[in-house]
Amino acid sequence: MSERIKAVIPAAGLGTRFLPATKAMPKEMLPVVDKPAIQYVVEEAVAAGIDDVLIILGRNKNNISNHFDSVPELEANLEKKGDQDRLKRVRDSSDLADIHFVRQGEPKGLGHAVLRARSHVGDSTFAVLLGDDLIDARDVLLEKMLEQNKATGLTVVALMEVSPEQIHMYGAAAVEPTDDPDVVKVTGLVEKPKKEDAPSNYAVIGRYVLTPGVFDILERTEPGKGGEIQLTDALEELASTDGVLGVVFRGRRYDTGDRADYIKAIVQLAVDREDLGAELRPWIKDFAAGL
Numbered sequence: 001m002s003e004r005i006k007a008v009i010p011a012a013g014l015g016t017r018f019l020p021a022t023k024a025m026p027k028e029m030l031p032v033v034d035k036p037a038i039q040y041v042v043e044e045a046v047a048a049g050i051d052d053v054l055i056i057l058g059r060n061k062n063n064i065s066n067h068f069d070s071v072p073e074l075e076a077n078l079e080k081k082g083d084q085d086r087l088k089r090v091r092d093s094s095d096l097a098d099i100h101f102v103r104q105g106e107p108k109g110l111g112h113a114v115l116r117a118r119s120h121v122g123d124s125t126f127a128v129l130l131g132d133d134l135i136d137a138r139d140v141l142l143e144k145m146l147e148q149n150k151a152t153g154l155t156v157v158a159l160m161e162v163s164p165e166q167i168h169m170y171g172a173a174a175v176e177p178t179d180d181p182d183v184v185k186v187t188g189l190v191e192k193p194k195k196e197d198a199p200s201n202y203a204v205i206g207r208y209v210l211t212p213g214v215f216d217i218l219e220r221t222e223p224g225k226g227g228e229i230q231l232t233d234a235l236e237e238l239a240s241t242d243g244v245l246g247v248v249f250r251g252r253r254y255d256t257g258d259r260a261d262y263i264k265a266i267v268q269l270a271v272d273r274e275d276l277g278a279e280l281r282p283w284i285k286d287f288a289a290g291l
Contacts, residue, residue: 004052005146005209006121007045010113011038011131012058012104017259026061027257028131033270035093036067037256038131042096045129048142054100054120055131056113065101070094109228114210115218123212125149128231130206132257134265139251142207148183148245149209155238157186158207159246160253164195170203171232173246186244191225191232202246204232205253214238 015027022030028038042053057064071090078087100120104113114128127142135141145156159173174188188199208231217234224230238244254265270276271284 005050005125005127006052006054007042007050007127007129008054008056008114008117008121009038009041009045009129009131010056010104010110011061011064012056012107012113013132013257014058014107015257017257018262024060026064028061029063029067030256030262032134032254032256032262032265033273033276036064037134038064039067039093039096040134040137041129041131042068042099044135044137044142045127046097047137048127048146050127051097052100053097054102054117056104056116057101058104058107068094068096068099107228109223109226109230111218111221111229111231111234114231115215115229118215121212121215125209125211128206128208128210132255133206134254134256135207135249136252136254136269139249141247141249141251142209144182145207145209145247148247149211152243152245153211154242155211155214155235155244156209157235157244157246158205158249159184159186159202160205160249161201162203164198164201167198167201167203168192168194170205171230171235172198172200173202173204174199175202175246178245182248182250184246184248186235186239186246188239189232189236189244191230202248204235204246205249207249208235211238211242213242 011028015022018027029036045053055064075087075090102116104116141158148156172190172193173186175184175186177184190199214234217237221229221234224233235244255261256265271280
C-alpha cells in the first residue's frame with residue numbers, strides 16, 4: 001500500500017453485559033483462551049499490513065495499555081527460568097505494532113469514539129476494528145476491505161447475513177449487487193431496526209475502512225439511537241453522497257461482547273489449537289452426550 005493506513009480500535013465501552021466481571025476489568029481484556037480479546041483484534045490489523053494502532057480508552061481501562069507495554073520484571077523472571085515459550089508470548093504482545101492511546105472521556109457512542117481519532121489519523125483513510133468483535137485469523141476480511149478502498153477510494157464496511165430475529169442488534173444495510181458477489185453497494189443504513197423495519201438482513205459488523213470525510217460528518221451528527229452519536233448515521237450520509245461499499249463476510253466471527261458468544265468463542269478457538277484440541281474434543285463430546 002502506498003499510503004500508510006492506521007487502525008483505530010474503540011475500547012471505551014462500559015461492558016455492562018459482563019458485570020460484575022467488568023466492574024474493574026475492561027471487557028476487551030477478558031481472556032479468550034489465553035489472550036485478551038483485544039489482542040486478537042490488534043493481531044488482525046497487523047496481519048493486514050497495519051503497524052500503527054490507536055486504541056480509544058475510557059475510564060478504568062488502563063489495563064489495556066498495561067497489557068501492550070513491556071514488563072521487564074516478568075520477562076527477567078521467565079528468562080531466568082528458561083521458559084522461552086511464555087517469554088516469547090509476553091514479548092510478542094508488546095512488540096505487535098506502534099500502539100497509541102487516547103481517552104474518550106465519556107461513552108457518547110461509537111461515532112464519538114471514532115471522532116476522538118481525528119488528530120491521530122489526520123486526512124488519511126483509516127480502519128476501525130471494534131475491540132470485542134473477533135474475526136478468525138484463518139478467514140480474510142480486512143485485507144479485502146482495504147483492497148476495495150484502494151481500488152475505488154470509497155468507504156467500505158463489513159457486512160454479514162444474520163437471521164431476521166437478530167437484525168435488531170446491528171446496523172442494517174440496504175444494498176445493491178455489484179459484479180463481485182462478495183461486494184455490494186450500500187444505499188442506506190439503519191441503526192438497530194425492528195425486524196419489520198430492516199431494509200435487509202445484512203448486518204454491519206465491527207470492521208470499517210473509512211475515508212477522512214467521515215470526521216466532518218461526525219462533527220455535526222446529532223445524538224441518535226440510545227442518545228449516542230452513531231457511526232451508522234454518519235455512514236448513512238456518506239452512502240447518499242460519496243458512496244459506501246460493503247464486503248460480505250461469510251467466515252468465522254466471534255462476538256465476545258455477548259456472554260453466550262464469548263463462551264462459544266473460547267470453545268471454538270480452543271478446540272482448534274494443537275496444544276489443547278486433542279484433550280478438549282473428546283471431553284466436549286462426552287459432556288454433550290450427557291446433557
